[in-house]
Amino acid sequence: MNLASNLRKVAAFFWRDFAIARGYRGALLLETIEALFGVATFYYLSRFVQSPELSSELPAGANYFAFALVGFAFFDYLSVSLSAFDASLEEARQNRTLEALLVTQTPLPIILAGSAVYPFVALAVRTCVYLAWGVLLFGFAPRSANWLGAVAILLASILAFAGLGILSAGYSILFKRGNPAKWIVLGLSGLLGGMMYPVSVLPAPLQVLARLIPVTYSLEGMRGALLAGAGWRELFPSIAALLLFAMILIPLSFAVFAWALRRTKITGTLTHI
Amino acid sequence: MPAPAISVDLLEKYFPPALTGWRALIQPLARPTEMALAGVSFTVEQGESVALIGSNGAGKSTLLRILATLIVPTHGHATLGGFDVEREAAEARRQFGYHTGGDEGFYSRLSARQNLLFFAAMNNLSPAESRKRIASMAESVGIQDDDLDRQVRTFSTGMMHRLGLARALLHSPVILLLDEPTRSLDPLAASDLRRLLRDDLVRARGTTLLFASHTLSEVEEIADRVVLLDAGRVIACDSPRGLCASTNTSAFAAAVSSLVRHSESAEATP
Numbered sequence: 160m161n162l163a164s165n166l167r168k169v170a171a172f173f174w175r176d177f178a179i180a181r182g183y184r185g186a187l188l189l190e191t192i193e194a195l196f197g198v199a200t201f202y203y204l205s206r207f208v209q210s211p212e213l214s215s216e217l218p219a220g221a222n223y224f225a226f227a228l229v230g231f232a233f234f235d236y237l238s239v240s241l242s243a244f245d246a247s248l249e250e251a252r253q254n255r256t257l258e259a260l261l262v263t264q265t266p267l268p269i270i271l272a273g274s275a276v277y278p279f280v281a282l283a284v285r286t287c288v289y290l291a292w293g294v295l296l297f298g299f300a301p302r303s304a305n306w307l308g309a310v311a312i313l314l315a316s317i318l319a320f321a322g323l324g325i326l327s328a329g330y331s332i333l334f335k336r337g338n339p340a341k342w343i344v345l346g347l348s349g350l351l352g353g354m355m356y357p358v359s360v361l362p363a364p365l366q367v368l369a370r371l372i373p374v375t376y377s378l379e380g381m382r383g384a385l386l387a388g389a390g391w392r393e394l395f396p397s398i399a400a401l402l403l404f405a406m407i408l409i410p411l412s413f414a415v416f417a418w419a420l421r422r423t424k425i426t427g428t429l430t431h432i
Numbered sequence: 433m434p435a436p437a438i439s440v441d442l443l444e445k446y447f448p449p450a451l452t453g454w455r456a457l458i459q460p461l462a463r464p465t466e467m468a469l470a471g472v473s474f475t476v477e478q479g480e481s482v483a484l485i486g487s488n489g490a491g492k493s494t495l496l497r498i499l500a501t502l503i504v505p506t507h508g509h510a511t512l513g514g515f516d517v518e519r520e521a522a523e524a525r526r527q528f529g530y531h532t533g534g535d536e537g538f539y540s541r542l543s544a545r546q547n548l549l550f551f552a553a554m555n556n557l558s559p560a561e562s563r564k565r566i567a568s569m570a571e572s573v574g575i576q577d578d579d580l581d582r583q584v585r586t587f588s589t590g591m592m593h594r595l596g597l598a599r600a601l602l603h604s605p606v607i608l609l610l611d612e613p614t615r616s617l618d619p620l621a622a623s624d625l626r627r628l629l630r631d632d633l634v635r636a637r638g639t640t641l642l643f644a645s646h647t648l649s650e651v652e653e654i655a656d657r658v659v660l661l662d663a664g665r666v667i668a669c670d671s672p673r674g675l676c677a678s679t680n681t682s683a684f685a686a687a688v689s690s691l692v693r694h695s696e697s698a699e700a701t702p
Contacts, residue, residue, distance in 0.1 A: 164556055167553055167558075168553055168554060170553075171549075171550050171553035173540065173541065173578055174550075175546070175550045178541075178542055178546055179539060180540060182541045217552070226519065249611060254537075254538075254539065254540070255536055255537040256537045256538065256539065257537075258500075258530075258532070258537060259537040259538075259551065260554065262501065262502065262525060262528075262530045263551060263554035263555050263602070264522065264525050264526055264554065264555050264556050265555075266522065284434065293678050294480065296466075334460065335458075353501040365467040370508050393626050419460075421504075422460050422461070423460070424502070424504045425464060425503070425504055425506075426447065426448050426459070426460060426462070426464070427447050427494075427497070427503045427504065428459075428460070429503070
């Protein structure tokens, strides 16, 4: 199957999801307002916890509000990556479109990838909304940001996280509900990855563990690029680590997913809810 | 003589038993031991219309789902247009359209046209081709152009069936696999659909049709031949008239009933 045809299919998935989301305009408005509540919470929390000790642990030039805002906004990429693939399968099972999709001339990897496009685009918009609220109302000022560097970190993060997401989808098609792996990854990443506080405040053994999860590099790189204006040389370790995760996780996740898919075709449970 | 459109050769399918409680955790790894199909063999020639009949649990839907590449057989082979449904699934999928009477399988918030455009893209049709095909398919299955722009959630069951059929036919498949195509349709809508299948698709276009049905009058009306399944086995494969002749009955329903009873008594005999 040629690349143009697959891209057209991915675009069809995006327009499908966009058209469905457009039918729920109220939800879009509420999400924008919800983002404001989230940003305001971090702003007032940052005023409460601001201290010289904390400031010395933050990246150069960053205050706690900026630190937490970036952490909160970009941690969502991990959450969405972990849920986008299996959520698309779950939704297709629920609305009974999975069989109709599976008998088309579109292989399941394209169905998975296509279904994840809209959630990622919507998340990018949501991230911009978060940052915009921060800039407009709460003094978040990423003046020296390396925007290209931030995009590079983001793309490398999505690749690394997508591997975890596809693994999660493999679990989901086998076991249908519950997904302990997803919650373990999210829980550990929230605890160790530096979303709300710098990894350096953790005890030494936990800092070692933090180096084994991709979100640590993602948030470090993103804060470096957006808050400290880090150059490519400084961002390289984060980008390299994320790409290494992607190189390991993506082939592994596709192999696991292919095996899980085969099992469900044997057991006849692919479309079971 | 041209190769058969559908070939099913000693097809067997076993499912794992449903595990409950903590054992359900190992369900995906459970050994398939429950027999659904036991060595089913038959062929369907190009342009032929064949019905799969049998009681609930006889294996009709399992067989159709194997042919539709949704599940894999435990043993045996099946080909569609010469392509093995397991080893050459992608090529096999180009050959057929699949529709089940039980499942809607549409995005309810999208219009019929948006749904069909999406599924056309999934079947490698360009946007221009898709629009043409959608217009022509909608007309064939009796959906008005105005209705194409209505959200699918406003459709009646009959309209949904028509839409499902239009989707199955979008990429001009040479084989049509239908699982109870007239289920839950009112008699008039069912009659329209049967006419469409028999006259337009099979007779006029030469589409090969394999369908499962519980309605024997429908089978008599549409099918050239009938594959009668019982407990996963083929117990008869002939034209409706042939089945009547072989059982010395004049009514098709009586012939089917006689064959099933004969099969059950043969199984019960040690």
